[in-house]
Amino acid sequence: MDLSFIAEFFKGIDYDWLLGKALRLALIVVVAFIVLRISKVLVNRLFRTLMERGKVDGEMKKRADTLSSLVNYIVLTAVVAVVVMMVLGQFGVNIGPVLAAAGIVGVAVGFGAQHLVSDVISGFFILIEDQIRVGDVVQIAGQGGIVERVTLRNTVLRDLSGNVHFVRNGQISTVTNMTKDYSYYLFNIGVAYRENTDDVITVVKEVDEDLRSDENFSKSILAPIEILGVDQFADSAVVIKARIKTKPIQQWNVGREFNRRMKIAFDQKGIEIPFPHVTLYMGQDKDGSAPPLHLAKNGNSEK
Numbered sequence: 001m002d003l004s005f006i007a008e009f010f011k012g013i014d015y016d017w018l019l020g021k022a023l024r025l026a027l028i029v030v031v032a033f034i035v036l037r038i039s040k041v042l043v044n045r046l047f048r049t050l051m052e053r054g055k056v057d058g059e060m061k062k063r064a065d066t067l068s069s070l071v072n073y074i075v076l077t078a079v080v081a082v083v084v085m086m087v088l089g090q091f092g093v094n095i096g097p098v099l100a101a102a103g104i105v106g107v108a109v110g111f112g113a114q115h116l117v118s119d120v121i122s123g124f125f126i127l128i129e130d131q132i133r134v135g136d137v138v139q140i141a142g143q144g145g146i147v148e149r150v151t152l153r154n155t156v157l158r159d160l161s162g163n164v165h166f167v168r169n170g171q172i173s174t175v176t177n178m179t180k181d182y183s184y185y186l187f188n189i190g191v192a193y194r195e196n197t198d199d200v201i202t203v204v205k206e207v208d209e210d211l212r213s214d215e216n217f218s219k220s221i222l223a224p225i226e227i228l229g230v231d232q233f234a235d236s237a238v239v240i241k242a243r244i245k246t247k248p249i250q251q252w253n254v255g256r257e258f259n260r261r262m263k264i265a266f267d268q269k270g271i272e273i274p275f276p277h278v279t280l281y282m283g284q285d286k287d288g289s290a291p292p293l294h295l296a297k298n299g300n301s302e303k
Contacts, residue, residue, distance in 0.1 A: 025087060032083045039075045043068050069134070070127055073151060116153070118170035123152035131175045137249055139176040141167045146249075179248035182222055185255035187244070189262070190237030192272035197238060201227050203269055204242060207261050217257060220250040237274045 126132055132140075132155060136147045143165040145157035155172070157165040191200050208225035212218050223245040231241035246254045266273055284290050 028083055028086050032079050036076060036079055039079075040072055043071050043075070069149070070151070115168070115170055119154065119168045120152045121170075122172060123150070123154070123169035126150070126155075126169060126172065126175070127152075132177065135179075135249075136177055137179045139178070140174070141171045143167055144176075178251075181248065183246050183248050183251040184243045185246060185251040185258070187240075187242040187255070187258070188231065189240040189242065190234060190274060191240065191266075192236075192274045193238055195238070195271055197230055197240060199269075200240060200271060203265050203271065204240070204262065207258065207265050208244070211254070211258055211261060217254055220247050220254055222246060236276055 127150065132138055132147055132150055134147050134150060138144065138147060138157070140155065140157070143157055143159070145159035145163075145165060147155060148158050148164070149156040152169070154169055155167045157167065159165065189200070189204065191197070204227065205225065212221050212224065221244065225242055225244045228241040228243065230238060232239045244251075244254060244258065263273070265271075
């Protein structure tokens with residue numbers, strides 16, 4: 001078998017040119033990697049410095065984490081674009097026409113991908129206006145959960161069941177943030193009609209004082225419970241509305257413990273927490289007498 005053409009092919013290779021190109025390409029990749037590492041360190045240090053100078057709390061940390069991830073993503077995109085152009089230049093490709101063509105393609109894609117443009121613009125304003133941060137609990141586009149990631153294109157939520165929802169930012173018309181700056185846990189406390197509501201409110205305040213004195217919960221509660229008053233007369237209960245102010249995302253933990261202690265206190269004080277009752281009214285004759293009610297027991301009819 002004649003393999004001379006293979007030898008001729010390798011003889012025609014300019015190894016000096018190939019080695020020079022390889023070294024330049026390797027240098028471009030190494031420099032790009034170093035730039036990405038340095039930019040990541042600088043961005044993280046910048047936001048860490050801002051946190052140290054400003055108010056250091058969970059809210060500031062969530063905002064810093066969200067913005068730093070966005071800045072790192074933008075830097076990565078820019079560096080990759082520059083590397084691609086430099087690599088094309090190394091292979092003799094004229095960058096000017098490529099950029100012009102990319103601009104035309106970008107316009108065409110903009111017309112054809114209006115949803116993508118809408119997502120990016122919406123995501124930009126969501127981040128700039130600090131509507132959503134990583135770690136917030138929000139309801140958006142019919143979905144609710146804790147925010148795991150926010151980008152210019154979409155927002156990633158994980159709900160209580162562990163399901164992950166990817167929501168396009170262009171679909172977000174209303175943001176309900178349940179953990180921004182502080183939170184409230186709202187109570188609708190139902191008691192029997194025979195109970196004295198003032199006494200019930202006193203017991204509720206005692207439970208609140210006891211909970212705020214517990215070191216496991218005192219740091220999560222920002223203010224004493226706020227009694228809003230008797231809110232409604234329900235079918236079988238008088239409803240007292242109250243709320244307690246907590247640190248972000250702590251309202252459910254505090255609220256569950258408060259309900260547990262309130263149930264114990266109501267049992268000790270003999271305060272009835274009502275359940276649905278049924279009252280049978282047999283009616284009255286014109287003379288005021290009522291017809292007899294016959295109950296069947298063991299097959300016999302009793303009055």
